Amino acid sequence: MKIAFLKLLFLILFVIPDGPCKSLAGRPSIVNIGSIIRLNSTIGGVSAVAIQAALDDINSDPTILNGTTLHVIMRDTNCDDGFLGMVQALQFMETDVIAIIGPQCSTIAHIISFVANELRVPLMSFASDATLSSIQFPFFVRTVPSDLYQMEAVAAVVDYYRWKIVTAIYIDDDYGRNGIAALDDALTARRCKISYKIGFAANTRRSDLLNLLVTVSNMESRVIVLHTRAEQGFQLLSLANRLNMMGNGYVWIATDWLSSYLDANSSVPAEILYGMQGVLTLRAHIPKSKMQSNLVSKWGSLSKKYNHSDLRINAYGFYVYDSVWTVARALDAFFDDGGSISFSNDSRLHDETGGTLHLEAMSIFNMGNKMLDKIKHVNFTGASGQVKFDPQRLLSIVHPEDLYSKPPNTSLANQRLYDVIWPGQTSHKPRGWAFPFNAKELKIGVPNRFSFKEFVTKDNVTGSMKGYCVDVFTQALALLPYPVTYKFVPFGSGTENPHYDNLVQMVEDNEFDGAIGDIAITMNRTKAIDFTQPFIETGLVILAPVQLFDFIFCTHYTASLTSILTVQQLDTSIKGLDDLKSSDYPIGFQVGSFAEEYMVKELNISRSRLKALGSPEEYAENLKLGPKKGGVMAIVDERPYVELFLSTYCKIAVAGSDFTSRGWGFVDLSTAILALSENGELQRIHDKWLKTGDCTSDNTEFVDSNQLRLESFWGLFLISGVACVLALLIYFGIMLRRFLRHEPPESAVSEPGSSKSRRSLKKFISFVDDREPPKKKRSLSLSRSSMPTTPMSNLHALDIERPVRPIRNGSVIDIEN
Incomplete structure (x- = not known):
């Protein structure tokens, strides 16, 4: 309710015309930029050193700003207490600045974006909350990759190992909620899902965090995505280790809060290292460049100079360094194009209660739109790589969708990851789920x-x-x-x-x-x-x-x-x-x-x-x-x-x-x-x-x-049998009649009866088998030796009305009439 009230308050107050103007003609000797960061955090400390390092390089370079000194007004803010952090940020806006570096906290970034819109001050933010949009906040300029890309990477890892469900633990603020929402969308696109998600406040007690982890341990998913800040993240990992949730079967994926902490801190306590063995984390890819190597080489002396000797540079340090350079290059182009620094007081902004929040001190940057346009057109190679902005005023990097559009990366079979030592000191890929212990019968x-x-x-x-x-x-x-x-x-x-x-x-x-x-x-x-x-x-x-x-x-x-x-x-x-x-x-x-x-x-x-x-x-x-x-x-x-x-x-x-x-x-x-x-x-x-x-x-x-069945065809069998018997009898009668016509009756008179019967039977069988006896009448026998050698053509001319039957073992051709 407090956040909504402040948003509504500023929307109402900033609709009255501009008040009297304060102007600095030409190129002023000093131009102020602002910085809203949390100094007692790892990212805040690294960012403070990176801002000072950039100012040193810019102000010592005669080719930039042409003698104008860039100065930073840095304000510490509280990310854990949202209301206090907003008040601190609003107090900071009483100063006349032409751009703001930060804030790093998404909650503060949302509120300051409203103020930046009304005061027309470009906000060079390294808050990764994906819902911070230039459509809603025209003066918001993102100088780090959005959480959309980070969550896309987490989903790609889940899909690569063929896990289908994950549990999400997140800090319950704009950064945590919106990040997990982006993860949910990315997983859904890969037919995976968040089976259980649970948030916690920044000031949650240790006992409540312990209960949270007990609840998570009873879930079926063993793939746990931890999206929080470093302080709460290490506390949760330590408690998870006590609950044996860092052993075999578990998968812990931490977002870039972990890599940012490990990269920036040269000495990590042993208990922290012990409690996070096997945890996967993401780190933004920073390509090699000359400006990067120069910054890394002198970082040690810079961190001592600005009271952060215990911190090394990490990805956020490169992004913040380039953010200051972006403002300097845009400001130089702004001056070259005839721009001037002028602010207008607004008589509406008057604190009638006499409190410490002096709204009347806030000023509108009259040429803020022109300055924003120059920032949008910056293009140079910085410590973080190529620095330019897309139409949505997002830091233009090589987007994951561009990388994954290349054929070698479109299939999981073509992707390769190094071997991982998972929780429990095993190289065997965890299954990623287990049957819940509290499952009902x-x-x-x-x-x-x-x-x-x-x-x-x-x-x-x-x-x-x-x-x-x-x-x-x-x-x-x-x-x-x-x-x-x-x-x-x-x-x-x-x-x-x-x-x-x-x-x-x-x-x-x-x-x-x-x-x-x-x-x-x-x-x-x-x-x-x-x-x-x-x-x-x-x-x-x-x-x-x-x-x-x-x-x-x-x-x-x-x-x-x-x-x-x-x-x-x-x-x-x-x-x-x-x-x-x-x-x-x-x-x-x-x-x-x-x-x-x-x-x-x-x-x-x-x-x-x-x-x-x-x-x-x-x-x-x-x-x-x-x-x-x-x-x-x-x-x-x-x-x-x-x-x-x-x-x-x-x-x-x-x-x-x-x-x-x-x-x-x-x-x-x-x-x-x-x-x-x-x-x-x-x-x-x-x-x-x-x-x-x-x-x-x-x-x-x-x-x-x-x-x-066989008995189904008895009728057909009977018909077929009768037909076959009749056909056989008819054939027998015909053959017997033909045999009797050709057999001479006198040939059987002188033969004994038994021999005659056998001979007659043999003759009948031979007759049926085409072995007819020689005919004495109407037959012509020719000896093979006495046959004339008639040419074949003459033989063809013979008029033969009866068939010619060659005798199998003889040499006689019988020609019947």
Whole structure:
């Protein structure tokens, strides 16, 4: 409220026209700039030395400012106490300055930016808060990279190591909150997220920080991003070490507060170093330059001269040094362009209460817009690299988006990081998560079924749940790399199958944390738990047999063996899903199954056609009766139930192909179940529960309507057999008649009876086999040796009406008439 009040106060006070002017014509001998920093901090101390170093170099360089001396008015401010820091900053604004270096604190930067806008004084700030924008604050000039880039780098590290969730601990001010917001956006872009974030005040007691870390240790994420200031950061790391949170499995990523402290302090206490072993931190990249090397070489003497001998230069020192040089170069261009230093008092700013906040002493820099324009166009190589500003008045560096647009860096496979010694003195990459110690016992809803109890049911003796789905669930949990505590809660009376809609509603109402059993869930109705992820949220677990949502038709048939082909194969119109939809036959479904709603809502089948069946016996009976006797033509059910049913009633027909409903799904322990499948355990569980019946030859109660058996073709066999016998008899008669025509009757008179019969049989067989005896009549025998050597052309001219049959072992050609 205080901050909002001061913002509103200054917006109201600074709308009255300018008062009397105070002017310094031409190039003045001295020009004042201001500096608002926290002197007792590492960044503040380094910044103070860097400002003085820059002034020494500028004022000793005759090529800059042409004899005008640049002077700094430095004011210490309090970053921990926001209100006191704002009052100190406002008091500082009573001085006439043409630019301000700082502040480093984002909270103070927001308030001073409002004042700088009204007084038209460029604010050369090295506050990294990404929400400080030149759109809201036209005189705000950022001289360090924004936290957007830093958080982008943190997200890139998280993504590189393939962690998906992080915990964020931050100081609860503008700097901390806005930095974590930027991190959240960067992680989301990489399909990662902050699973838990917790802030703390700068003056939080040690005991409260300890409780904070205890809470964090109970979370599933082991990747912790620490975005704070150095004092609080080291205190948290020390406490985390006491809680064994700096050991194996943990990942600590500190933002650049840690690297800034370590770079600037030559001697770090041993307890601090011990408490942060394995912590990752970020440091801004500073390219090599001549101005940088010159500054580094004389830093030791400068730090002693300005009472900060214990501090070395860090990235912020380079940025602040270049900020002063930026003001000097812009001021030189400002003078060259005819600019003059003049301020206007505003009569509105009068402290009527007589307090120490002399608002009337504040002055407006009349040519502040022109000075700001000169700053925007500065371009030189400084200690931090190339110094120029983009249209949003942000320090223009080689932006990460430019670096990552190059092909070698667009893929994680092309990126390389040095090996890391992680907390716990291990080089093995931490998994990044663990099952939370305070995780509640999951309540798993289990249908207490009446039929098909092989899948899941309640043991009435022990009260425990058993079945195929229960075994798969427990075996899969045993393969998970983290413990899961759970208890089974039966659902249903056991006298009928519970309806899946009721169970879904109980999960959505958080009465159950999950469910097992073949319960079908539409994706747009559920909250889902995926146990393949390293964290658990309130939601639904569905564990079901493979291909849960395939349907099978069990069609009605006629028991008569003679009617299978004619009735089922030819007359039945139900061949698949489309035929079933277009018919008017009654259809059966399992009590409590989602198949009822699916057929009504998805297939547009009238509910009046549907008949609920509660057991395998009812399945068999209704299929046997058929639609004309009060039964059903087909049953629509899930594959596992049909397979179990057919293992007992194995001669019931299966008609049509499986079909699957798009948009339906279930969530399970997929990775663990895959492992069960690969090691054969899933098949063992399947054989234990789902192979309960044997199909034997004695089981003739039902007949398969689609499967063709040997006896199904006896009619065809009979017809084929009769046709073959008749054909054989006719052929035999024809051949016998031809044989008798060619055999002379007198040749058999002088032969004994037995020899004659054998010879006649042999002759008949030879005749049938194209071995006819030589003819005495109407035949012409020619000896091969006496045949004329007739040319082939003459032979072709012979008129041969009978076929020529060469004798296999003779040399005679027989030419019949």
